[in-house]
Amino acid sequence: MVKRILPIAGLAAVVALAVVATAVARPNAVRSADAASSCKKGVSIGMLAPITGPAASIGGDQLHWAQFYVSQWNKVRGHVKLKLVQQDTQLDPSKASTTSQALASNKSIMGVIGPAGSDEVQAVAPILRKAGLAFASGSATRVSLTNGAYKGYFFRDVPNDSVQGPTAANYMFAKLGVKSGSSVMVVDDQESYSTGLADIVGQFLAGKGVKVDRESISQKDTDFSSLVAKVTSATKVVYLPFQLSSQAQLFTQQLKAQGKSAVTFGSDGTFDQSKFNVSGSYISFFAPDVTTIPADAAVVKAFHRQFPGATSPFGAPNYVLAQMYANAVTKACKDNKITRAEVRKDFAKVSLPKTILGTPIRFTAKGDLAGAKFHVFKIVNGKYQTVQ
Amino acid sequence: MNWNLFVTELVAGITHGSVYALIALGYSMVYGILKLLNFAHGDVYMVGAFIGYGLITVFGGAEALSINIVLLLVLMFVCAMLGGGLLGVMIERFAYRRLRAAPRIAPLITALGVSFFLENAAQLVLGAQFQSYNSFGWKGGELWTKGFTLPAQVHVGIAQVIVVVGAVVLMVFLTVFVQRTQTGKAMRATSFDREAAAMMGIDVDRVIVVTFFIGSALAGAAGVFNGIAYQQVWPYMGFQAGLFAFIAAVIGGIGNLPGAVLGGLTIGLAESFAIGYLSSTFQAAIVFAILIVVLIVRPSGLLGRAAVQKV
Numbered sequence: 211m212v213k214r215i216l217p218i219a220g221l222a223a224v225v226a227l228a229v230v231a232t233a234v235a236r237p238n239a240v241r242s243a244d245a246a247s248s249c250k251k252g253v254s255i256g257m258l259a260p261i262t263g264p265a266a267s268i269g270g271d272q273l274h275w276a277q278f279y280v281s282q283w284n285k286v287r288g289h290v291k292l293k294l295v296q297q298d299t300q301l302d303p304s305k306a307s308t309t310s311q312a313l314a315s316n317k318s319i320m321g322v323i324g325p326a327g328s329d330e331v332q333a334v335a336p337i338l339r340k341a342g343l344a345f346a347s348g349s350a351t352r353v354s355l356t357n358g359a360y361k362g363y364f365f366r367d368v369p370n371d372s373v374q375g376p377t378a379a380n381y382m383f384a385k386l387g388v389k390s391g392s393s394v395m396v397v398d399d400q401e402s403y404s405t406g407l408a409d410i411v412g413q414f415l416a417g418k419g420v421k422v423d424r425e426s427i428s429q430k431d432t433d434f435s436s437l438v439a440k441v442t443s444a445t446k447v448v449y450l451p452f453q454l455s456s457q458a459q460l461f462t463q464q465l466k467a468q469g470k471s472a473v474t475f476g477s478d479g480t481f482d483q484s485k486f487n488v489s490g491s492y493i494s495f496f497a498p499d500v501t502t503i504p505a506d507a508a509v510v511k512a513f514h515r516q517f518p519g520a521t522s523p524f525g526a527p528n529y530v531l532a533q534m535y536a537n538a539v540t541k542a543c544k545d546n547k548i549t550r551a552e553v554r555k556d557f558a559k560v561s562l563p564k565t566i567l568g569t570p571i572r573f574t575a576k577g578d579l580a581g582a583k584f585h586v587f588k589i590v591n592g593k594y595q596t597v598q
Numbered sequence: 599m600n601w602n603l604f605v606t607e608l609v610a611g612i613t614h615g616s617v618y619a620l621i622a623l624g625y626s627m628v629y630g631i632l633k634l635l636n637f638a639h640g641d642v643y644m645v646g647a648f649i650g651y652g653l654i655t656v657f658g659g660a661e662a663l664s665i666n667i668v669l670l671l672v673l674m675f676v677c678a679m680l681g682g683g684l685l686g687v688m689i690e691r692f693a694y695r696r697l698r699a700a701p702r703i704a705p706l707i708t709a710l711g712v713s714f715f716l717e718n719a720a721q722l723v724l725g726a727q728f729q730s731y732n733s734f735g736w737k738g739g740e741l742w743t744k745g746f747t748l749p750a751q752v753h754v755g756i757a758q759v760i761v762v763v764g765a766v767v768l769m770v771f772l773t774v775f776v777q778r779t780q781t782g783k784a785m786r787a788t789s790f791d792r793e794a795a796a797m798m799g800i801d802v803d804r805v806i807v808v809t810f811f812i813g814s815a816l817a818g819a820a821g822v823f824n825g826i827a828y829q830q831v832w833p834y835m836g837f838q839a840g841l842f843a844f845i846a847a848v849i850g851g852i853g854n855l856p857g858a859v860l861g862g863l864t865i866g867l868a869e870s871f872a873i874g875y876l877s878s879t880f881q882a883a884i885v886f887a888i889l890i891v892v893l894i895v896r897p898s899g900l901l902g903r904a905a906v907q908k909v
Binding site: 262263266267270397400425426427428430432433435436437439440454456457459460463466467468469485520 | 602603606607609610611613614718721725726727728730734742753755824827828829830834835837838869870871873874877878879882
């Protein structure tokens with residue numbers, strides 16, 4: 211008899227526990243999204259970045275620039291203190307999803323910087339939206355991310371690929387000898403950033419009568435000689451919308467080693483003077499390199515004092531995002547209390563007339579960067595020179 | 599037919615296949631002796647590549663080398679092979695030896711653990727950045743500008759020649775060592791039946807250590823070859839190379855040394871021709887499809903022998 215009762219009693223206990231847990235957890239979840247927190251002890255901002263893993267060089271830089279801004283901000287007396295809570299995504303959507311849960315359930319987090327990649331943004335968006343958090347990326351450029359599904363929650367301070375693709379393609383027509391009937395090889399690196407951009411450029415060129423040879427590599431590849439062999443004398447340009455600048459360098463070097471005359475054209479993902487510097491190549495980027503802007507010299511110097519070593523152009527937009535959060539938090543904290551909803555609302559309205567990116571920054575209603583523009587650079591003697 | 603494309607793909611396939619073959623040899627040697635899939639082997643290759651990169655940096659960097667290129671190459675290979683070999687011996691001593699009597703899943707999981715440990719330790723110590731041998735910049739790029747021209751106007755650079763010839767020399771050395779020396783015979787005996795070999799007076803521990811040393815030294819050399827031909831080194835580079843080399847070893851018949859070489863070349867050529875004539879997008883799918891076909895047609899690999907079940 212006891213043997214029969216025990217399983218039933220056990221099952222009943224589990225069900226009861228589940229019911230109690232659900233009842234307790236639901237109000238907490240709701241409360242965590244809406245509860246007002248005091249500003250007196252400071253306000254926490256989450257940061258999702260690929261701090262380790264294959265994109266750690268990008269993620270580390272993004273984190274450092276955000277940390278740099280926060281440390282500068284906190285030095286000023288009277289400012290609401292900011293605290294950056296970092297989470298490592300490894301540029302992996304599944305890891306980003308897990309780590310964003312940690313930020314969502316942390317009641318002290320009032321907004322999020324990141325994640326870095328477009329796939330990651332898609333993975334974390336439902337979680338952060340449900341938690342009522344604003345989240346803003348300084349590098350996710352896939353067009354569809356601001357198609358309305360996460361309006362009011364997702365923002366970015368970089369132009370999207372609908373601006374970058376046509377900028378690159380138009381430049382090829384205007385300056386690099388591409389015309390109807392000539393050939394362009396478009397190579398993606400199988401990541402969504404790259405495939406999306408390759409699609410835009412490929413379609414744009416094909417629409418103008420250019421023969422597009424669409425190819426693909428992986429981010430772990432180092433041998434492109436087989437692909438380079440397919441570049442013919444009719445190929446004017448090889449477009450490389452890669453996330454890793456070292457791969458663009460390698461591709462271009464192998465292209466030269468096989469004696470091919472085609473010009474390589476990289477996207478913003480390859481913008482790194484220390485890694486992609488084969489003279490004669492071109493590159494597009496969403497902002498000027500802050501290390502080359504005279505007005506930013508003091509900021510860059512202070513940054514290097516705090517974080518010695520190389521920096522990439524991927525970092526600075528995260529400085530600006532931290533700056534925007536500081537503005538939003540200051541406004542929301544006027545009554546010494548802050549909620550995620552207030553930060554979201556105020557963050558969407560922040561307008562910075564002057565930034566280290568060299569342009570004013572504010573968001574469109576969809577969360578995109580207003581007045582977005584891409585720049586084109588030519589590599590001359592290993593240095594980037596603005597040509598458009 | 600576009601002969602230029604064909605010959606270029608052939609050269610690319612043989613060059614890359616040679617690197618795979620060297621790594622695959624280490625997999626096969628260890629499997630032949632211990633029946634262990636040493637998944638940390640790809641990371642020994644990574645360490646070898648970083649040793650070579652370290653030497654380039656010590657001698658002034660790619661574009662300002664303060665040393666003769668031939669001397670640099672010799673130093674790189676000696677140091678990478680010694681470093682790789684010693685690392686392999688340490689891995690065997692500290693991670694696998696105590697697990698020899700354990701169920702086979704235990705050393706397999708340990709191997710994965712060692713792999714993650716090495717990758718993360720490398721990232722911690724050396725940073726996550728991609729580094730480059732930049733052999734295009736050595737002494738004005740003569741490793742690539744000099745060389746010879748094959749039919750169909752395909753230029754083969756000295757760098758590619760170094761990789762292929764170097765790999766062949768190491769493979770010949772390994773074959774002679776295994777076939778002609780007493781230690782080589784002991785290795786073959788241990789591979790055939792470890793208990794019987796021990797009963798015949800063979801020091802099995804020593805044989806295993808030698809096997810790990812040689813296999814890992816080859817992986818270290820492969821790391822340098824890869825750096826010379828394909829430039830980039832980074833902490834996670836061992837994963838994909840190790841995976842493809844493992845596939846090469848399986849295709850050739852794991853445990854069989856000529857099979858590992860055949861498998862490596864098969865994978866290298868399959869990759870190249872898949873990119874050249876089919877689709878660059880599906881090159882990995884094509885390689886795995888070959889693996890599946892080989893395993894269906896010859897489950898023990900192209901040159902492998904079917905295992906005899908003792909009852």
